[in-house]
Amino acid sequence: MHSRQPILAATIFWVGAASIFAQTAEVTTKESAVTFKSGVNLVPVPVVVRDSTGRAIGNLTVDDFQLFDNGKPQMISRFSVETVGTDTSSASPASPSQPVAQPALTPSASGETLKDATASGAPDRFVAYLFDDLHMGVADLVYTRDATIRQIDGPTHALERAAIYTTSGEHTQEFTSDKDKLHVALAGIGTGHAAMEQNLQQTACPPMSYYMGYLIYEKNDPQARTVATADANQCSNGAPPDAIQALVNRAAQQAVITGDRDAELSLNALRAVVARMASTPGRRTLVLISSGFLITDDHRDEQTALIERAIKANVVIGALDARGLYTTATYSASSRANPATIALKSIINTTESMAQADIMATLADGTGGNFYHGKNDYDEGMALTAAAPQFLYLLGFSPQNLKLDGSYHNLKVSLKSKKGMELQSRKGYYAPKFGVTPAEQSKQQIEEAFFSRDEMHELPAVLQTQYFKAPGGDVTLSTVAKIDAKQLAFHKEADRNRNDVTVVTGLFDNDGNYMTGTQKVVEMRLLDETLQKRLDNGISIKNSFQVHPGRYLVRMVVRDSEGQTMSAQSGVVDIP
Numbered sequence: 001m002h003s004r005q006p007i008l009a010a011t012i013f014w015v016g017a018a019s020i021f022a023q024t025a026e027v028t029t030k031e032s033a034v035t036f037k038s039g040v041n042l043v044p045v046p047v048v049v050r051d052s053t054g055r056a057i058g059n060l061t062v063d064d065f066q067l068f069d070n071g072k073p074q075m076i077s078r079f080s081v082e083t084v085g086t087d088t089s090s091a092s093p094a095s096p097s098q099p100v101a102q103p104a105l106t107p108s109a110s111g112e113t114l115k116d117a118t119a120s121g122a123p124d125r126f127v128a129y130l131f132d133d134l135h136m137g138v139a140d141l142v143y144t145r146d147a148t149i150r151q152i153d154g155p156t157h158a159l160e161r162a163a164i165y166t167t168s169g170e171h172t173q174e175f176t177s178d179k180d181k182l183h184v185a186l187a188g189i190g191t192g193h194a195a196m197e198q199n200l201q202q203t204a205c206p207p208m209s210y211y212m213g214y215l216i217y218e219k220n221d222p223q224a225r226t227v228a229t230a231d232a233n234q235c236s237n238g239a240p241p242d243a244i245q246a247l248v249n250r251a252a253q254q255a256v257i258t259g260d261r262d263a264e265l266s267l268n269a270l271r272a273v274v275a276r277m278a279s280t281p282g283r284r285t286l287v288l289i290s291s292g293f294l295i296t297d298d299h300r301d302e303q304t305a306l307i308e309r310a311i312k313a314n315v316v317i318g319a320l321d322a323r324g325l326y327t328t329a330t331y332s333a334s335s336r337a338n339p340a341t342i343a344l345k346s347i348i349n350t351t352e353s354m355a356q357a358d359i360m361a362t363l364a365d366g367t368g369g370n371f372y373h374g375k376n377d378y379d380e381g382m383a384l385t386a387a388a389p390q391f392l393y394l395l396g397f398s399p400q401n402l403k404l405d406g407s408y409h410n411l412k413v414s415l416k417s418k419k420g421m422e423l424q425s426r427k428g429y430y431a432p433k434f435g436v437t438p439a440e441q442s443k444q445q446i447e448e449a450f451f452s453r454d455e456m457h458e459l460p461a462v463l464q465t466q467y468f469k470a471p472g473g474d475v476t477l478s479t480v481a482k483i484d485a486k487q488l489a490f491h492k493e494a495d496r497n498r499n500d501v502t503v504v505t506g507l508f509d510n511d512g513n514y515m516t517g518t519q520k521v522v523e524m525r526l527l528d529e530t531l532q533k534r535l536d537n538g539i540s541i542k543n544s545f546q547v548h549p550g551r552y553l554v555r556m557v558v559r560d561s562e563g564q565t566m567s568a569q570s571g572v573v574d575i576p
Helices: 138-153 181-189 192-203 210-217 220-235 239-276 298-310 339-367 378-386 438-450 528-537
Strands: 028-029 043-050 065-069 073-074 078-083 127-131 160-166 174-178 285-292 315-321 391-397 410-414 422-425 429-430 462-467 475-483 489-493 498-510 513-525 539-547 550-559 566-575
Touching: 043 298, 043 410, 065 391, 078 174, 078 192, 127 138, 127 239, 138 181, 160 181, 160 239, 160 410, 181 489, 210 239, 220 239, 220 339, 220 539, 239 285, 239 298, 239 315, 285 339, 285 378, 298 429, 315 339, 315 378, 315 422, 315 462, 339 422, 339 513, 410 566, 438 498, 438 566, 462 550, 462 566, 475 498, 475 550, 475 566, 498 539, 513 528, 513 539
Parallel strands: 127 160, 127 285, 285 315
Antiparallel strands: 028 513, 043 391, 043 422, 065 073, 065 410, 078 391, 160 174, 410 429, 462 475, 475 539, 489 498, 498 513, 498 550, 550 566
């Protein structure tokens, strides 16, 4: 499984005299931090609003919403409405407040042009199916796997890519449009580990699930210990009291160790898939297919951090409870059931089943996805969880006087006057334990813009390309970012006019997989007598990539430090 490669760790190149202007003390090129306007402690809150028929509503404004942090009203400082569930062919290219300029078409060495990425066949929708095979039984896997096959084989548009991942890390398939490859990956998924763990839990003395072990080992719950003690008395044939308690403690500890390990593996897999999808240049949906797993209190901050990552990466997480319409069993046929504890154990098992589903509900609510549960129509469930809502509101606020203590904050979003509408939003967040530096935040925001398909034109810049074929067949793809320097804002410091311009350029293959990228930072300290001349010349940033014939998406992001404006563009190059 590939994770996002750190674009900002790419090699930094010096810009030659021919590409910009003479290298003097007035102009240098090096890596530097960029300061952004957004607050360091901005908390993003995705919200989906549905009417009585379940249809997503997209015509609300910021004045329609109220947001509360631990019961205290907050000022919504960021607000946007995203159309995330509509096909690209019918989606509006931009909101009225953010018009999208048409990218320039530049002839290449052989007469080809740089095409608009939206209209030229570049992949624009990515759906990752993550099977939690660490926590699924055979029947759950078979039903959901067959439904996934039917979903993949159903009607999809040509620009959609799918991937198969598992929490065990086995039988994965990266994003592709090749359905045969997806079928092979799906056919290989098994549940041997989950079946083995369930059998060990039921045949242990006493039988001990992760949740039961957690209640005993971590919470010292008297009811759970009473049940386990009675079970141990039966399966040990009346061992002494001290030996009984030793059996209970040992079984509880082992169940917690095993459960913690599997839960961490599942969280790691989720984090890895979110990071992987962050490097895809289009709409992103992650479908978690699981029978549920327990997230204990000491993993709650990891769960919240995962939601934060998904929101920032524009990944909508849908979740399908593979158990369908289920009942809570107190024991299996292979276990040594104790009739005296069945009633108490039924209550504990019911609570456990609800707790196991909590992770799926929380991830879906927190990112704007659908949580499908309690039904056996797996085809319907797969279709709903793979489809992002048509409209997603993204609210943001900066908590005042936020203490960096890692405490949990409850969030609530409501509508001021709209009636009969249902809201879905994240339920809370953990305060950070330390502040984020401006350099860290600027790096993250540049990466988010780069691994997005959104067009931004705050700063006038044009992306141009050419490719050159050598006699031996090698291909050099050259890119040029041309920036209108007259639109830059300069800060006067002593006798110098200051500004830094950061340009990130990179390539994606035809399946939307990130290949390579470079970053260049032009640091300008211009004297008054040379400023106008440099402005008239503009700025041109060149890059070259060694590639093979094929189709590539070229992505460019430009940011200046003083005006704090940004440009982001994409284009497709076909190299025969």
